[in-house]
Amino acid sequence: MSVICGFSNPHAMYKQENIKPYRNEGNKTEQVEEMFDNISHSYDLLNHLLSWGIDKRWRKAAIESLRPFSPKRIIDVATGTGDFAIMAAKMLKPDFLLGVDISEGMMNVGREKVGKANLQDIISFQKEDCTALSLADNSFDALTVAYGIRNFADLDKGLREMRRVLRPDGRLVIIELTAPKAFPMKQLFWIYSHILMPIVGKIVSKDSRAYSYLPATMEAFPQGEAMKSILEKSGFRHVNFRRFTFGLSTLYTACK
Numbered sequence: 001m002s003v004i005c006g007f008s009n010p011h012a013m014y015k016q017e018n019i020k021p022y023r024n025e026g027n028k029t030e031q032v033e034e035m036f037d038n039i040s041h042s043y044d045l046l047n048h049l050l051s052w053g054i055d056k057r058w059r060k061a062a063i064e065s066l067r068p069f070s071p072k073r074i075i076d077v078a079t080g081t082g083d084f085a086i087m088a089a090k091m092l093k094p095d096f097l098l099g100v101d102i103s104e105g106m107m108n109v110g111r112e113k114v115g116k117a118n119l120q121d122i123i124s125f126q127k128e129d130c131t132a133l134s135l136a137d138n139s140f141d142a143l144t145v146a147y148g149i150r151n152f153a154d155l156d157k158g159l160r161e162m163r164r165v166l167r168p169d170g171r172l173v174i175i176e177l178t179a180p181k182a183f184p185m186k187q188l189f190w191i192y193s194h195i196l197m198p199i200v201g202k203i204v205s206k207d208s209r210a211y212s213y214l215p216a217t218m219e220a221f222p223q224g225e226a227m228k229s230i231l232e233k234s235g236f237r238h239v240n241f242r243r244f245t246f247g248l249s250t251l252y253t254a255c256k
Helices: 028-039 043-050 054-064 083-092 104-116 155-165 185-205 210-220 225-233
Strands: 073-077 096-101 123-127 140-146 166-177 237-244 249-255
Touching: 028 043, 028 104, 028 210, 043 054, 043 104, 043 185, 054 083, 054 140, 054 166, 054 237, 054 249, 073 083, 073 155, 083 096, 083 104, 083 123, 083 140, 096 104, 104 123, 140 155, 155 166, 155 225, 185 210, 225 237, 225 249
Parallel strands: 073 096, 073 140, 096 123, 140 166
Antiparallel strands: 166 249, 237 249
16 A cells, blocks of 8 residues: 555545545645645646646536537636636636636636736635635535546545535536546556656646545545435435446536
8 A cells, every 4th residue: 555545544535535635634614725835737638648638628528518508607617727617718708707726826827828818807816625615605616626626635525515505506617537448458557657657747737645645535436326325425316427438537527
């Protein structure tokens, strides 16, 4: 068992909640914030490099799932550097889009990109802990999470908060990286995520732990039917999921 997987939190319900970027002891949320602040300068480059650019197609499909509902007020949770928020603003033309994240370093990169895209009148950023949002009940038409939900320190609490800020019949869209289960992609992915990804991530980001932590959480995070059940337990309706590219990414859609 790796060092980052060795810590056991007796209060954690899901395996990925026990996985921390740097130290066995201490608060996971604080370590995840530290990690993303550390890698914010290289995050976008590595994201597209390590996914061979396929992640842009996955993001587009996730946003397209919201088009029939024409959401006017959108919140993008774990917004990171704002890639998903910017794409959603361009494709869906909402009146307002709020990106929230625990990492100011990531959001500062996002603010620069929003300015260059001339979308500052639509998109704003705010530092928030997803498990304790300082936002009003029933205040958004749609909520999105792109490749960030597996970093939640408390998944159930985060889902309850996300449901709280959605209006009745509001739409939830989650897209997350997942580990393929079938041969040969399962074996190829293991080599890629355990050998290639940490090496490239360390060279480019200068953070030796981040790109070991990220694939570890991918493997531990509940996926498919298991995640569907968790969403239903949290009070979401009409939960569906769709896998992309041999199971490397999974899209979940639901409503409040």
